[in-house]
Amino acid sequence: NVTKAFGDLEIIKGITVTIEKGEFVSLLGPSGCGKTTLLRMIAGLESTTSGSIxxxxxxxxxxxxxQRDIAMVFQSYALFPHLTxxxxxxxxxxxxxxxxxxxxVERARAALExxxxxxxxxxxxRELSGGQQQRVAIARAVVSE
Ligand SMILES: Nc1ncnc2c1ncn2[C@@H]1O[C@H](COP(=O)(O)OP(=O)(O)O)[C@@H](O)[C@H]1O
Ligand SMILES: [Mg+2]
Incomplete structure (x- = not known):
């Protein structure tokens, strides 16, 4: 029963979801409905207003x-520009x-493969296409297993 408010505006009005181990789940909804905010709360990058995760x-x-042992691919990828x-x-x-x-290094190369x-x-x-940057972000998320 997680809720999230930014100031006076409650953008997530109580969501309850159970995701089983190994299950693949998609969150679908209109732009601005709170998908990214929910993912950020699961990752611990955003606080919850009430409810538990x-x-x-x-x-x-x-x-x-x-301390959550979780990884996230950011919508903007958030790659470090100065690193290869x-x-x-x-x-x-x-x-x-x-x-x-x-x-x-072995694990990182396996994730890139x-x-x-x-x-x-x-x-x-910056020397990669958008899709290639997205795949680097995915490799960085899965490398920790
Ligand atoms: N840090 C913030 N402060 C205030 N409002 C925010 C903040 N982050 C997101 N919002 C608002 O919360 C709503 C949900 O945003 P978001 O979770 O990014 O939506 P989406 O479902 O498109 O990923 C939007 O109306 C957005 O403008
Ligand atoms: Mg989003």
Missing amino acids: FIGERDSTGLPPE VLENVLFPLRMRKLSARDKQ LVQLLHLADRRP
Whole structure:
């Protein structure tokens, strides 16, 4: 029963949803209805006004993003312009120290192979098409598994 208000404006008026492990769910609705806000609340990037968000058995409502073990592809991709494609995908592994350094590169390269961008690993985001940038953002989200 999550609600969200920005100031006086309640944009999410109480949503209840259960998503099972391994389930693939799409949120569909008109522009401005609150889809991104809901995803940001699940990721911990936006607070909830009321209600709770459970991830597995754990009440994650007040947890910071880094303690939720979750990844998100941003609508604007939010790639780091000064980092190469490979460095962008490495970033979450480095931040969270998820594996040894040489293992990290191996995992990042595997994620890039998955989105068929390994051949562009040394490019910067501005040297990619929009769709290629989107795939880098997807690789960066899935690399943490
Ligand atoms: N930080 C904010 N402050 C005030 N209003 C916001 C903020 N973020 C989003 N909104 C408003 O909340 C509503 C939902 O936005 P959003 O979740 O981005 O919609 P969408 O479903 O298109 O992803 C919109 O009316 C938007 O203008
Ligand atoms: Mg949106």
